[in-house]
Amino acid sequence: MAGDKADIIVVGAGVFGLWTARAALARGLRVLVLEAGPTVAHGASGGIVGALAPHMPERWGEKKQFQFEALTALAPAIAAVEAESGLSTGYHRTGRLVPLLDDAARDRAQSRIGDARENWGNAAQMQILPSDAYPEWLDASAAPAGIVHDTLTGRLHPSATCHALAEAIRRAGGIIETDCEVLDVQSGRVKTARGDRFADAIVLAAGVRGFDLLAPHVGEVTGRAEKGQAALLDADLGDIPLIYADGLYLIAHKHGGVAVGATSERQFDGVGTDALLDDVIARARAVSPRIAQAPVLARWAGLRPRANGRDPMLGAVPNAAGVFAALGAFKIGFGIGQKVGEVLLDEITNGTVNMPDSFRVAAHLGRGK
Template identity: 40%
Template sequence: MATGFDNDVVVIGAGIFGLSVAWACVKRGLSVTIVEKDTIGAGASGGVMGALSPNVPENWSPKKQFQLDALLTAQSHWAEVDATSGLSSGYDRLGRIIPITNARGLEHAEIRVEDAKSLWDGEAFWHVEDPAKFNGWISPEAAPYGVIHENLSARINPRLACLSLAKALQSKGCEILEGWEMTAIGDNQITGHSGTIRVRAIVMATGVACFPYLETLWGRNAGMGVKGQSAVMGGVNATDVPMIFGDHTYIIPHENGDIGVGSTSENTYDDPYSIDEQLDTVIERALTICPALRHAKIKHTWANLRPRARKPDPMLGPIDGPEGLYMATGGFKIGFGIAHKCGEVVAAMIDGEAVFLPKQFHASFAEANK
């Protein structure tokens, strides 16, 4: 640790991006403090879905390769975290099935069978199969042309994953200060009502709350919060079957017996934290696709804002502003799937290393294209 600093790194925000950056830094031997104005996993990271799913295997790009690399390394990452914490993140690579609803969809799905073999490096498959294979888990009427079955997708319990990662960090000496609200960022320091923390690097990982701060630096909107609504259903024994994605709806069976159903994507809303008839529509879709859910009960619901950058990619790395400031935000919909790899990239940047990162993911790219 450099002379005059309290720590090497302070991370603002204890959501999945902030915790992942901290974990990567700690593994490099850096001293880290996390400050969180609320609680661990609050905000978008406290959701109930947890789909870690790939892009369609076609029109390959550095962005898709980055996501593939993240998905292929997620199992070892979460196994290490859970072994360190003694908790379960709920991670399991059980795959995904997608109903095919028309002849054109079937044609495209069959073409992608071969594409997946080459683009996914033989690490996972994309097959076209009969829905009857899944023993009533998906309605044949919802998939008249069969289903796509791929085994790259995984599920995770977002809340439990954040708790497992936080405990693993604490066991490695990382201090997590809940209820610590940052009020100002200066050169190599942050200030809050509880005092000032001086560090070599500051990582802002506060999700939607990053955008107003960036707006003051850039003079324009940097992103927005997209509202999501979802539900947790119970009473169905389906812990070891693939997730379903159909009709813009995910059905995700979790390790603890809960089933996540969601979610909406709303750019306009009156109240970001309340549920309404749009969630009812999502649940109705799920009941049509998955007959087993007709006997399930809604245990609880969730609504919150997810960070979508103005250019819908993560924003990672240093920006012009206070000395030592880095960003880690904007993981809209794919945050849990790529967070550990994003954390590794930001930690490497802090250590002064050259990194591979799609140019659109660099915070400086978003800044330059404002």
């Protein structure tokens, strides 16, 4: 399609861009994805953590409802991608364990169980388990007042999911051009290092770099990078619930390895891993006997795209007809990516806006850093 006009160009082959491309193909559009890196998932989406975790069920609002609908829609969508691509994403709705440290935390959890019943309905449950419910995976001494278990949380393998999406896109006739950096985006035209590309609709899904590509249209830089570091340890536990403890996720992946992470760094010197990751690994080992001695298989760092308003930044770009943002995935890109693709295509194809106002580009303007 390089010389032809596409119906839609997606800039960036991370989780937001790939789900958007797949949604466009499903609606019969001709799709071109432009990716600066040598492969898909060259940015934050090429990682190893992959928690699909809900917001807490209290103080319910539009944003939590959006994420809840995204999480509950994911299983059939992932099954379709795996069937279309022949590749595993490592997805499973494993549930999640959160250790309770004292009676006050247990009281808060009891009230949260009522909120979950009210807001999650029959789709998922929350309960309190005894401290020794998973003795080898979550040390009972790390959960003196019990363990909150929810059945809504899941996990997938981030980079495997992106490669499965990319394969599904290619098999459906979509084109993914790698090593193709986008330099500038205007209505109907994308300037790349390899020449111009044309389409009726253009979706900016370039992660952290997307804020720079958007800036000329909105007159300001609307987001920034927040660095995260994670590690993969050598242990195989299959589809066991993931743990969220001491601000960290411990995730046993379907095909082996336990991911632990992540740091949240607003200020950072380099983009690689460093001593902060050693601290993460030590804290994770302290709560889980199964990884206490496990060798480290991989260390990984990435830059999360955080929009200034903190929420995702989606939809029509002011002052640029036919240009749409798919930015600000921040910490929840894998949980909401599939729904983001669907709502963007609703807007692109028939102008319907099916998302909270706080997700719109305008909501992020004038918010500084």
